[in-house]
Amino acid sequence: xxxxxxxxxxxxxxxxxxxxxxxxxxxxxxxxxxxxxxxxxxxxxxxxxxxxxxxxxxxxxxxxxxxxxxxxxxxxxxxxxxxxxxxxxxxxxxxxxxxxxxxxxxxxxxxxxxxxxxxxxxxxxxxxxxxxxxxxxxxxxxxxxxxxxxxxxxxxxxxxxxxxxxxxxxxxxxxxxxxxxxxxxxxxxxxxxxxxxxxxxxxxxxxxxxxxxxxxxxxxxxxxxxxxxxxxxxxxxxxxxxxxxxxxxxxxxxxxxxxxxxxxxxxxxxxxxxxxxxxx
Amino acid sequence: xxxxxxxxxxxxxxxxxxxxxxxxxxxxxxxxxxxxxxxxxxxxxxxxxxxxxxxxxxxxxxxxxxxxxxxxxxxxxxxxxxxxxxxxxxxxxxxxxxxxxxxxxxxxxxxxxxxxxxxxxxxxxxxxxxxxxxxxxxxxxxxxxxxxxxxxxxxxxxxxxxxxxxxxxxxxxxxxxxxxxxxxxxxxxxxxxxxxxxxxxxxxxxxxxxxxxxxxxxxxxxxxxxxxxxxxxxxxxxxxxxxxxxxxxxxxxxxxxxxxxxxxxxxxxxxxxxxxxxxxxxxxxxxxxxxxxxxxxxxxxx
Numbered sequence: 001x002x003x004x005x006x007x008x009x010x011x012x013x014x015x016x017x018x019x020x021x022x023x024x025x026x027x028x029x030x031x032x033x034x035x036x037x038x039x040x041x042x043x044x045x046x047x048x049x050x051x052x053x054x055x056x057x058x059x060x061x062x063x064x065x066x067x068x069x070x071x072x073x074x075x076x077x078x079x080x081x082x083x084x085x086x087x088x089x090x091x092x093x094x095x096x097x098x099x100x101x102x103x104x105x106x107x108x109x110x111x112x113x114x115x116x117x118x119x120x121x122x123x124x125x126x127x128x129x130x131x132x133x134x135x136x137x138x139x140x141x142x143x144x145x146x147x148x149x150x151x152x153x154x155x156x157x158x159x160x161x162x163x164x165x166x167x168x169x170x171x172x173x174x175x176x177x178x179x180x181x182x183x184x185x186x187x188x189x190x191x192x193x194x195x196x197x198x199x200x201x202x203x204x205x206x207x208x209x210x211x212x213x214x215x216x217x218x219x220x221x222x223x224x225x226x227x228x229x230x231x232x233x234x235x236x237x238x239x240x241x242x243x244x245x246x247x248x249x250x251x252x253x254x255x256x257x258x259x260x261x262x263x264x265x266x267x268x269x270x271x272x273x274x275x276x277x278x279x280x
Numbered sequence: 281x282x283x284x285x286x287x288x289x290x291x292x293x294x295x296x297x298x299x300x301x302x303x304x305x306x307x308x309x310x311x312x313x314x315x316x317x318x319x320x321x322x323x324x325x326x327x328x329x330x331x332x333x334x335x336x337x338x339x340x341x342x343x344x345x346x347x348x349x350x351x352x353x354x355x356x357x358x359x360x361x362x363x364x365x366x367x368x369x370x371x372x373x374x375x376x377x378x379x380x381x382x383x384x385x386x387x388x389x390x391x392x393x394x395x396x397x398x399x400x401x402x403x404x405x406x407x408x409x410x411x412x413x414x415x416x417x418x419x420x421x422x423x424x425x426x427x428x429x430x431x432x433x434x435x436x437x438x439x440x441x442x443x444x445x446x447x448x449x450x451x452x453x454x455x456x457x458x459x460x461x462x463x464x465x466x467x468x469x470x471x472x473x474x475x476x477x478x479x480x481x482x483x484x485x486x487x488x489x490x491x492x493x494x495x496x497x498x499x500x501x502x503x504x505x506x507x508x509x510x511x512x513x514x515x516x517x518x519x520x521x522x523x524x525x526x527x528x529x530x531x532x533x534x535x536x537x538x539x540x541x542x543x544x545x546x547x548x549x550x551x552x553x554x555x556x557x558x559x560x561x562x563x564x565x566x567x568x569x570x571x572x573x574x575x576x577x578x579x580x581x582x
Contacts, residue, residue, distance in 0.1 A: 012374055013387075019371070020394035023454065027397070029420045030409050045427065046420040088299035095300075099292030107300060109571045114307050116508075116567035118515035120536060121560040122306075124543065124553060125313035128324065148306045151299060180291035209402040211518050227402035231522060246419065249412040256405045264400045268393060271400065275459065276466035 034058070034251035041247050057251035067226070067255065074208055074225035074259070077143045081207035084147025086200045089154025094184055096155075097162035098170055108159065114152035119212035122149060127216040139223055142213045150203045157202070157277045161195045162188070194270075195277070201267055202274035208260065230256040311560065318553035324543070336554040345530055346555065349538035352445075353514050356534065359449035360456050360516065361509035365502065367453070368460025371395065373494050375461070376468040377486070392465065396458035403455070407522020410451045414438070414523075441531030444524050448532050451519055456512070460505050467501035468494060500573070507570040514563055535559045 029046055036044065037054040044051065061067070092111075096104040122145065130141050165188060173183040189196070214228045221229055230252045264271065318336055321329040340346050375388045398406060413420045414437035422434040435443035471494065479489050495502070517536035520526060526533035526541065533541075535555060543552035 012378070016371070016374060016378075016391050020391050023397070023457075024394050026409050026413055026454075029413060033412075033420070041418075046423045088302065091295045091299045092303075095292045095296035099295065101292055101296060105575065107296070108574065110300075110304065110307075112571050112574065113564055113567045114303065116511045116563055116570065117307070118517075118536060118556065118559050118563060120517070120539060121314055121556045122310045124549075124556055125310040125317070128317060128549065129313060131325070145306075148303055151303055152307075155300075180295070184295075205400060209400075211402075211404050227405050231402075231404035231408055244408075244412045244415050244419075246412045246415065249408055253405050253409050257401050260400050260402060261397075264397065272392075272396065272462050272466075275399075276463050 030250040030253050033246050034254045036247060038247055057247055058255065061230075061248075061252055061255060066222075069222065070224060070226040070229045071259070073139060073223060073229075074227070077139055077146065077210070077214070077225050078204045078208040080143030081146035081150055081210075082200050082203035084144065085150030085154045085203045086196060088148070088151035089156075089158050089199065090189075090196065092151065092155035093158035093162050094188065097159045098165060098184075098188060099180075104159075108156060111152040111156045114149065115156070119210075123212040123216050126213070130217065139218065142217050143207065145213055146207050146210055150206065153206075154199050154203055157199050157274065158192070158195065160277055162192065165191065198270045198274040198277070201263075201270050205260070205263060205271065208263075226259065227256045314553050314557055314560070317550055318557050320550045322549045323547040324549040332550070336550045337558075339551060340554050340558070345533065345538060346535075348530060349533045349535050352532060353516070353534045355445075356449070356452060356516055357510055357513045359452040360513035361506055363453050364456040364460045364509060365506050367457055368464050368505065369490075369495060369498070369502070371457070372461045372464035372468060373490050376465060376494075392458075392461060395461050398455045399458045399462075403518035404522050406451070406455060407519055410447070410519075410523050414447050438524075439528050441528055444528055444532055448520065448524055451523055452513075452516070455519060456509060460509070463501050463505050464498055467498045471497050503573045504570070507566060507573065511563055511566050511570070514566065515559065 032047065032049055033041060034057060035053050035055070036050040037052070037056070040050050040052065040054065092107065095101055096107050101107075126141060126145050135141060169187055169191075170183055173187050178186065208225070209227065210225075211228060214225055218224045218228070221233060224232065233252075319333055320331050321335075323329070371391075375391055378388050412418075414422075416422055416434075416436045416438055419437075421437070425431070425434040435446075437443045437447045476489055476493060479493060484492070515536055516534055517540070520532055520534050520537050521540065524532045526537040536559070539552040539555035539559070542548045542555065546552075
């Protein structure tokens, strides 16, 4: 009986390992391809580690693509959007959760519809509108739009946690003569800080990975965030005449995902918590 | 409780209405603007050519490409919502079993992290990675298949419509599974492990525990995951745009790529806006279901 149970556990373990191997395989293939020379790629198995490490493709992309300025663009967009979303979202959540305003249900419903709507139904109008009034080009409309739209999701997540905030604390502060704003900054915000940080991180990653607004509003390569610039410049089939170049495309992909993987490895717990906030 | 004096309420109202007003004006304005543009013919630059009323919608409804694109969006609900939800339930409960019965939490974390990784990579890069992997000539997938002697399975993923749909479906599962697993895992953590243990002692096998305890406890999570994934499938854009570009010959076109192509490729901005309005209506209908589920949960909480 014990032996059977052991076998079962072993089977499940092997199954789970196999699935995560399949899930990680594309990353592995991309990594080894990016480190090979064109000749190496043609002559060695696709899964094999390169015989001679070749960083030439990387340095070529980094020099040619002005990676530094693209990272700055990404940082500006992601930080700007996350700050706007979290500040707006926090006030909305505070009003409906702590203030218990009676239109709470309606506010939540509008937030849900906002983040469910297809991005292009917001991006097309912003595109044509900014073009019409002539602010087309720079990245300000991108992160302002993303921030305002993101505030719906931020408010939704924050209110889910704030609903459980102990009412006695707020009432005690009011009795002691603290105003609403004072209570917010002195009592509620300090307690909510981990959640606020989590939501900020989630908004940051969402804006970093955003494609609709950059693709429409940032036609100039110099203004584009990192992943978009890489995807548009180095990995489009039009870049090579005959299909996609595996070595070039994978090296470009590795450069573009490094910041995301860095964030993921360092803040995994917070990110996962953020995603699950809304669902239970 | 005494009704509070009006003055005390006003601060909360201010907190709500300044940011929420901006949000509502932005979203409402964009939706109205979209509807407005959908009634005109316009290149997207220069003066608006003419007002056509419902003309764009008539055109949209008589285009075969539009119906195909919406058909594909409904089809992609299978790989992006249904399959990941089912697989997610199975994997989450397997991982959770491990956590509760073994001291192997490092192992469980590793599995969860690798399944969740596709969720944090920028989607356009996911698209590029898969695009070169499925390249029929030089890509990793066909090279792998050929080296294992599976030449018949090495399809032309770029040119063959069925192969392209299959490849794209797998990419969507690959992207979405981690989201489902993570949410189900956090739902399971609410579950009292002793209940499962007691069931096990009473002789319930894994399937019975899953069928009668875990999956019932997870009701709210299942509906949230399913509905958000259905929304995601209906508005899917970047994976399609970067992996297949909607091709070959429109075989994997979805509403978002279809309207994007009309917007940029054809400079038919009014037409593209009409498609977007229709998609927004469809998605709002699904979102209303999501709101109902959420309401029920809120009521259960209070």
